Amino acid sequence: MITFQHVSKTFGSNENEVKAVQDVTLEVMKGDIFGVIGFSGAGKSTLLRLVNLLERPTTGEILVNEQSINTLSQKELRKLRSKIGMIFQSFNLFSSRTVYGNIAYPLKLAGWPKDKIDFRVKELLAFVGLEDKEKKFPEKLSGGQKQRVGIARALATSPDILICDEATSALDPETTEEILNLLKKINNDYKITIMLITHEMHVIKKICNRVAVMEDGRVIEEGQVFDVFTNPVQKTTQNFIRSVLNDKLSSQLYEKLKKEQRGRMFRIYFKEGVSNEPILSRTCKKYDIDFNIIYGNINELQERLFGSLIVEFIGAPAEVENVIADLEKIVVLKELVNNEG
Ligand SMILES: Nc1ncnc2c1ncn2[C@@H]1O[C@H](COP(=O)(O)OP(=O)(O)OP(=O)(O)O)[C@@H](O)[C@H]1O
Numbered sequence: 001m002i003t004f005q006h007v008s009k010t011f012g013s014n015e016n017e018v019k020a021v022q023d024v025t026l027e028v029m030k031g032d033i034f035g036v037i038g039f040s041g042a043g044k045s046t047l048l049r050l051v052n053l054l055e056r057p058t059t060g061e062i063l064v065n066e067q068s069i070n071t072l073s074q075k076e077l078r079k080l081r082s083k084i085g086m087i088f089q090s091f092n093l094f095s096s097r098t099v100y101g102n103i104a105y106p107l108k109l110a111g112w113p114k115d116k117i118d119f120r121v122k123e124l125l126a127f128v129g130l131e132d133k134e135k136k137f138p139e140k141l142s143g144g145q146k147q148r149v150g151i152a153r154a155l156a157t158s159p160d161i162l163i164c165d166e167a168t169s170a171l172d173p174e175t176t177e178e179i180l181n182l183l184k185k186i187n188n189d190y191k192i193t194i195m196l197i198t199h200e201m202h203v204i205k206k207i208c209n210r211v212a213v214m215e216d217g218r219v220i221e222e223g224q225v226f227d228v229f230t231n232p233v234q235k236t237t238q239n240f241i242r243s244v245l246n247d248k249l250s251s252q253l254y255e256k257l258k259k260e261q262r263g264r265m266f267r268i269y270f271k272e273g274v275s276n277e278p279i280l281s282r283t284c285k286k287y288d289i290d291f292n293i294i295y296g297n298i299n300e301l302q303e304r305l306f307g308s309l310i311v312e313f314i315g316a317p318a319e320v321e322n323v324i325a326d327l328e329k330i331v332v333l334k335e336l337v338n339n340e341g
Helices: 044-051 075-082 099-109 113-126 141-156 173-190 203-205 225-232 236-243 250-259 279-286 318-327
Strands: 004-013 018-030 034-038 059-064 084-088 161-165 193-198 210-215 218-225 265-271 290-301 304-314 332-335
Touching: 004 044, 018 044, 018 210, 018 218, 018 250, 034 044, 034 173, 034 203, 044 059, 044 161, 044 193, 075 084, 084 141, 099 113, 099 141, 099 193, 099 236, 113 141, 141 173, 161 173, 173 193, 173 203, 193 203, 203 225, 203 236, 210 225, 210 236, 218 225, 225 236, 225 290, 265 279, 265 318, 279 304, 318 332
Parallel strands: 034 193, 034 210, 084 161, 161 193
Antiparallel strands: 004 018, 004 059, 210 218, 265 304, 265 332, 290 304
16 A cells, blocks of 8 residues: 655755665555654654655655655646645644634645535544534644544545554543544544554554554564564564563562562563463473462453563472473563563
């Protein structure tokens, strides 16, 4: 649906040169909610703005619906943009237009007759839950309501693709949840492909099915959200994931546990399928070993379970070795020798 082939974008030249996007090859598939995550300056906005040619690539090719967009005429570009809705962190509403006027704007531009505009605007107001706000001006709305107007406006011309530039970064946690639910509904009900950028792993965890991690203009890791969460390779990805899984012990608790330790401590990683089997009790019983669950963190991601437990095994050393050898055949486990694991 959206294909980036070796795409780079460089701003400025010589000593002022900034390589905002470097050799990115990615494919966003139809029906995806594709999240791009990275720290500030990683190149996310630039990558997103390349999709509707708000920025032009320096090198490489971008295809939307299998059509290269690099060489579109002005007319073709207008048509492309009407099929790609965009929402912004700062909402970008017209302050001099009412809610109705903001949503009607792209339809007016597209030359729709008044009665059809009226029908469509009312339909969208109902979809985003703002029927009672049509005559209000943006300054009278909360952040969440402004973003709903932004979303309704972006959907007005029935796009195939919605691109979202940090759509929830300016919102409080509760409103963020509402807007993320709305994006999920748009993807589900209207079958609109969504590409979003964010610096919050929570957003990826909550609604995306695929994710790319960006650093210094490059995509450093990419894949299905479940796979990336359960097996992150890059340090930056691991840190982003830690930020939402909260699976690390505080150093105070770790030191306390170390002092009280009676056996060997392991972190055991569970994945779907394994997490609902009584493997721990079964294996420990087999070798007459005691176990003590010290810390647990099992998460739900796209209706699948995964997570880790910190467990202490107490008993004869040789039997503990047997327990570990048996468990290693089923799950991944790492001995906790410091508080990094
Ligand atoms: N129009 C521009 N002219 C010059 N440099 C730019 C321009 N736009 C972006 N950059 C630079 O490109 C790099 C990537 O910026 P970009 O905004 O794409 O990153 P980002 O990951 O979206 O960060 P943020 O979350 O802070 O917006 C940064 O170093 C930025 O300063």
